[in-house]
Amino acid sequence: MALTTAVAAHDSDAVVSETQESSIESSGGARVVAEGLRKSYGKQEVLAGLDLTLAPRSLVAVAGSNGIGKSTLLSCLAGTIRYRGTVRLEGQRVGGATRGRIAYLPQRLRLPGSSSGREVMKLFKAFARGAADRVELPDGFLPPLDKPVGQLSGGQAQRVGLAAVLQGSPDLVLLDEPFANLDDEGREQAHRLLRAHRDAGATVLIASPTALDLLAMIDRVLLIENGGIGFDGAPSRYAGSLEMTVWVRPGDVADETLVGLAHVLRTRREGDWVALECHEDRAIGLLRDLEALGIDADRVRLGGPVAEARVSASPGVADGSDVR
């Protein structure tokens, strides 16, 4: 069954034009309304009646495991694939009427290698229909633009692609894993750039497998599960719902005792260590339980969150022996 998502308006006070405001009002305050999106590849249904509403001036992450439908959702919203259902941008069906208002960076975009960065920028600028750039690029973001794109590194080409599609004043910005290949500085600059677009009125949707690196900058997380939206909420709530691993050297404490702890979802043993998986917001409770069992802090190590586990829910790992 399709899950309807709530509108999460960002409370920034950026300027949105009067005509846009009236179109947004006519579409119930939402900039993008997608209803009953269905898309299949052969017999595999990737989107199964997905409903989605996106507010103006919002920065939203679409998370989910590989092949779950993140890119397909973005392609539907961009109007670059055929699907069943409707996508409306401020009340207008995505297509001819919304020309120039959607910026889309596909995953692993490969720009023509013999063209220079400047030529790519010029081409996308032409498709921005003369609209002035809503946001200026951070200094030093772009590599030398006279070089053919084929001679740029993967990260440099990604910067050109990102800068090219963001030209003009797109109302809906769809980015499929836009930070791939970017170095730390480029990533930081890209984060600032997207926040600036959001603050200037754009709706920005970013696909990322875990969204973990985006939590500090986004307003909302959508997790795709089973062809619909499995989670829709604030980044803090999303982070709490992720699973993490607490590694324990139990010593005299029996594995069965660890298995029985209240917050533990799954366990597995690897040598002297036992991995206890729990939701991130339950980790403190688990640590207290371990302390109560007499397991000192020096016998405990914290692992990173395992976002994909929430989606795939596959217990244990191949190289470890399950104890539950």
Place this chain on the structure above:
Amino acid sequence: MTTALVTFQARSVIRGRWSIVAIAGFAIAAAMVALLGLGSFRQLGFGAVGPAAVSLLNLALLLPTAQALLLGALALSGERESGFMAALRARGMSSRTAIFATWFAVTLSAWLSLIAGFAVVAIIVAGNVPMADMPVFFSIMLICGASAAVAAAIGVLVGSAVTNRLQASLVAIATWFLLALGLDLVVIGLGVFLSLGEPAILLAVLANPIEAARVSALLLLDASGSALGTMGIYLSENVGYAGSLGLLIAALALWTIVPLGIASFILGRRDL
């Protein structure tokens, strides 16, 4: 917007490695034909069906068409595969614009091959053929240009229909073999077996754009049509010289417009 895309595509395709190789390759091959056939050009000029003129004609009908077919298929399928077309589609690029821009860029690349090749030939044969043959020389170049435009349109159609670049190149090569050799062999085989008459053979010519271009060029070289055998006589008796040329050129125009229309239709109705 359309101008910006056409300019971008033309630069991108012409600067591509394969375009440069094809342009240089055709110029070298044409130079070799001109040098080897210099005696024939001296004797018969360019305004007659001589071995050198026919060799150059066949070369100009086969190599640039192969270039256009392959580049057309690869350019369009490559842009789809790379996500470049999707990024532009989201910004409002129509399928028609995408198809036209790619076709124009590829055609221009093939025309550059023809210009380079024919320019080299002109330099080599200058002083050895009468100036009166120049109109025929340029007319033949135009016919070859038209066949290259047709091949580019078919290539773009292939590129719009296949799923990836590998498939595009395989289908493009197979299509070129079919048009350059396969259909001729079928017509020859069936012609003998079924005793096909001239009208059926004319239909077969119109159904193959490379053959239509070849017949047009041979009519330009020999207005009597005698070089074309009984079909030439049939054409001059039933349609006349101008009518025959008009019919064949109309076939070439249709062979350009129809594939482009189908490609635009397909591209507008498939996932990018």
